[in-house]
Amino acid sequence: MTYTLPPLNALRAFEAAARHLSFKLAAHELHVTPAAVGQQVKALEARLGVQLFDRLHKQLILTAAGQAYLPGVSEGFRHIAEATLQLKPAGAALLQLGVHGSFDLRRLELARFRSAHAEIGLRVLHPAGLHELVEGKVDLLIARGLGHHPGYRCERVDEGSGLGDWLVAPEGTADCPEIVSFREWLRALPVANPLANRRPRLVGGAGS
Template identity: 90%
Template sequence: MTYALPPLNALRAFEAAARHLSFKLAAHELHVTPAAVGQQVKALEARLGVQLFERLHKQLVLTVAGQAYLPGVSEGFRHIAEATSQLKPAGAVLLQLGIHGGFDLRRLDLAAFRSTHAEIGLRVLHPAGLHELVEGKVDLLLARGLGHHPGYRCDRIDQGSGLGDWLVSPEGTADCPEIVSFRAWLRALPAENSIANRRPRLVGGRR
């Protein structure tokens, strides 16, 4: 059976905006701009041929069609989340790590991380970039760049200034135990792995 489904990103934007009745709050949750949420919702309305929101002055209100659509969309996301959680390794918290294409995976010794952190089911997407992090395809990202991304915590993992390698995670989840464990793992790697065994320089002075 083939399902006629709108784009997932548009559905996520609608569902978040409908819960918050705010493009701004939905954007904060999804780590995108309010304009991007508004564009996704507008595209979804065009595809469905119905108006989902009344855009009043400083107020967002669900139309009758939007009110009817929201429960099914929310329930669908709940089922997807539950099905995904069942794929996690037994007794483990799943951690999705994205790594930019130019990074040498041998620097991380991921096999050793997995053997010493049995409680974390580590999965790697390589190559990956900020797009995958924004889309929720990965939980944290080893990115190449300047490391300044509003709404994200950025920890530099190499020496020097200018372009470098950064561990990037959403501010809302940056202190989750599994992400803290991986950040500590990076800090503890020996210098011969080309990642200094010092604490990384943190954006904004945070540690």
């Protein structure tokens, strides 16, 4: 059976924009520009022959067609994600960690983590950034910046304010056992007491 599907990037742009009701926040999540999201959605509407959004002044509203389309698209992405997770080797929970290029990996004591958590197959991509997290190449990211990423849970790794190192995970998977284990490991590390007594920051907002 051959499936007739729109381009995946266009579907991702629609699904993110529909959840946030904002091209701007969808762009933050997908690590592209708002204009790129708008263009992808416009191309999808042209391909489908229906209007999915009403674009009002500083407001984005789903049309009846958009409201009907969103649940199926979201469910499809969920099934793909679940099917992908089933590919993990039996008995091993894989955790793909991305780390920005200037971070000193020795701070993480990864050999000790692997020894203490033999049930977790930890893989590290270094360097990595938000693009790799958005594309699903990593499950968890230590990023350099201000920690403002809509749709993601951001927790500061180092001390201080302003630019710093942040542990960033998609809000939907931020509490999965593997990520919780790594987060707790960071909190227990003695050097600079990373993540100690810090509450997660959830960043969101409205507007298009």
